[in-house]
Amino acid sequence: MRETGRRRPDPSELPRFAPVVDRDTSGGRHRPPRPPRAARARRELDQRLVRVTASISALAVLIVVLLLPPISILDRGSDSAPGGIVARARRLQPVLPSGLEAASALYDLDVPATTAGPATLTVKLSAPAPRATNLLLYSYDGGKWQRLGTAQSVPGGASARGNVAAVPSTIAVLRRVSTTRALGVIVGPGQTPDPAAGKASIVSVEAAYPAPGTTDAGGVIVRPGALAPALRQGGGAVYLGISVTDAEDTQAVDRILADAALTKRHVAAVVTEAKGTGAAGVHLDYGALAPARREAFTAFVQQLASVLTAGGMGLVVSVPTPAGDGTGAYDWVALTSAASALWLNAPSDPSAYYEQVEAALRARAAEGADLERVWLMLDRRSRQRADGKFAALSLRSALTLASALQAIGQGAIAPGAAVSLAGVNIESASGSGGLRWDDRARSVTFEATGGRTVWIENRFSAAFRLDLAVRYVLGGVAVAGAAQDDALPATWETVGSFISNGTVQLELPYGPYLEPRWLASDGVIENFGRGAAVWRAPQQAGTFDVTLIISDGVAFFGQRLSLGVGGGGEPAAPGPTGNR
Template sequence: MQGATLSGGRGRPSPMRFIVLALIGIAVLTIGILAWFFFGRGSSECSSDYCETSLATIEIPADFEQHSKLFERNPNADPVPDGFDLEVAIPLEVPTTDDRGLSIYGYSTESQIWEPIASIVLNETGELATGRFADPPEYLAVFRRLNEGRQVVAYLNRNDTLHPTAALLATVVHTFDFTPAPDGSLEGQPSPRPATTAVHYPVISASSEIDGSVPNVDNILSTGADRTNHVRQILQRVAAHRLAGIDIAYLDLRADHRTSFTLLISELAEGLHAQGKTLTLTLPAPLKGIDRIDEGAYDWAALGQSADLIKVAPIRDQSTYRLHLPEILEHITAVVDPAKVILTITPYASEKSADGVRSLTLTEAMTVASKLAIRSENMEVGGDIQVVAVNIDRDEGLSGLRWQPETATVAFTYKLNGGRTVWIENMFSAGFKLEFVSVYGLGGLAVEDSSANVFLGNIWTAVEPFVASGQAVLLQPDQDQLLPRWEVTAGNLVGGERGLVTWQTPLEAGSYTVTLTLSDGVERFESRIVLFLESLEDEPVEETP
């Protein structure tokens, strides 16, 4: 074998058989190593399970340091028997005794990502990395992951239950517990610690969506005395509740509060750090102007000096997300240590209209997309009735449900008060957003709502492999998955893929159900309409004179 050695040995047969197989495994391992040294290097034709390759089309992630050559699975290799592992011993290009972050990674051409498949054991000289796995990947190599310390921040509304995957992956949990009062004190009580090993930092939040909270912050920032009083109130509550830290999420502040807010955070950070506590911030993303990045009320450079972490709040408008975010992140990471910067992704869909952008659950968005109506006056047997999904009817000039490459989301447009666009967040869109975390070397990711709410898009299926491998899964749904599917309890259906279907009704009167099934590429949603067919009335008979 060229570049690796193999052996078997998992499963629990009888004790005697286990011993025999173990001896065979040792023999195979020894022979494999000898074959590599004496035959693999000198032969141009590889007959081993894995063979050295130089396939240039496979990109090595920026977050990884390659420590071995790339090996490809021999298509003629025997399959691994059920209950057994394949053991590989991979030569390292530079010997090392430091195994921190070293693993064997496998690459799948289907998912186009590298995934950890085995931990490694170094030999005494640090020249070979040995690992075992049951499912041989197409390609493998030894990598050292350079950024294993990435944060996974989970936001959680009070009294909500943490998503099971969030409970496993989160390093920080923020519960929305406090708001600033007019006198500078805090309203609210800390939530019980969520069932997770993550640290718990409650949030003090103010925004235009929380009645009266922004004016309260305006008052707090109006004088130095009010500012200092607010800091003292926070420190007292942190100490009284024995909190490990706190998050400040004061959004929608006026630009003229920039200096005062910076001083508030500096004073609060000094007090918290003196107690061994942590201060994190949630800030709105700067705005991309014509010729500059506008930070508004938030001095990122100064705030980055004070805070331990800064989370970039979700950007709702997807029409400019991928256009503006690169410049925004370049600006932020130029003035703040990238390891402190956390990009927040959201499970909420966004709807843009002339009135602005609002958030929708996945279920709400798909309910809009699957709204049904009838475009026929006669509801009689033996005729044709048109049933239409009014908000995705492409014959009316609408987009239908489709993948938007420019926004990397599943989206649709519909007519209501001047027209609206809905962008859906799911595992596909989340993967393309997580790519920014890797590209800009950020300190991690945050999820806006990490609850187990089944009506939200499940973006954790994108977060989980990203946390495991450090790479975003960049996939998109097939357009066929996004097409409407129609069913009816009787009769025939004609057309339907463009959003309008013709129902050729049966000859028997009664109630019938037409069902539309729509998918965002992940989940399926049904919308039903019940129609009652009337019998044809007997034609009147003319009397002959």
């Protein structure tokens, strides 16, 4: 095999990556990627001047903070500080919840009756902590600690600030010291989790759906024996997954929520089927419901949670990521109080993922939703957009699409002839530009023929998604498509790091790996570019193979095209060479 031009990475080399070292997790945000060296030098010169001003500003902020009382309250309804509030620090701290430590004293608050509604609280910390993370606001009442929401260290680090739905009678800032997170997995009926996933807290088996029609309205249809393999495998609490998959299922749920009697019947049916299958709990994924059903759905979940809890069973509710300001039929504050956990489904559009998910998490935290009960949903499947619609596909299918190749306008090939080759879906002349890293979607992407765009899910993109769970202190992660499947990416090591350490390593794929590589069994590859090349046929007659190898930065995948020289005939259809 011969290839001319600059050296390309060999699939046999050890994997490489480009580490993301410029991280700033303040406020749940990232710095943008570092600029080129020349631009960075100019920026650093400007930043020296900015740092002087910033240092003076930080000193001023620190002085102001030290002059504040232990508790500062801003009424978010009127943007003014209510008067008459007195804060007294307790000398002794009650026993703290497991995994938490005190970052401030516990303050008793005397709050006037006129102070009502949501507010922003600034609480003095016991010791300055300018870079503190995992800060939480808690109240203590009736011998129990209650989480109010997250808090952020203010400039200077003397205090922490957070939003609450109402001013409590007590307030303290606690810091999470336990870094472990919970793992949930979702498998299909009759499936078991991939052994590489490790031990999951919850194994949801997608085994049931709301009964359609009017005769058995309110009922639940369960696929026979769907939970049995997962129950036999053990290793986690197996939940009965009840989900909607089409318009008929959605209509069935809407009918249930529109009728109090049907809602009551549905609660009873869900509990009966969960007990009958031997499940330890229930996982509801009812998709995009009408916003008008918000109160009805909340009441349904509260009723169901009450019955399940009384029977020693758990309840998980999947919620869609809202595309706008509201949350539609899903009241996060009420649902996090009723259910064991909320599993946040990803937006259908990968290019809008971070914009929508981060906006949702910030808004719900400000409303007082308990984000420790929110788990991020991680889907191992890649995504394709075609004609404005999104569909899931496996990593293998995505790489097969990217590695498709053809000989352009070629009939009989004479010895020594030049043959134009093209990667059908990555050839730059078609405007696709090959495989590349998408900074907005934070994944490898390419544009295929027919106006299609493909976003590839792998360990790089998974790490960036999990970093959201780190920065917003979510309670865990739930992995969809968790059954063993060689067509899906190996992301379990990345997930395991998040579960055991509460952190992930952010990396970018090694740039040269994303460049396509052309190989030939004989002859010479010439003038290769991003997705196109010229093959100079050998001087002797025969059948020869040309191979296009592409990579998402982790796996190498190729397709081979057989070309006849000197004997005429059409080229054979390309075939895969497999993952290397």
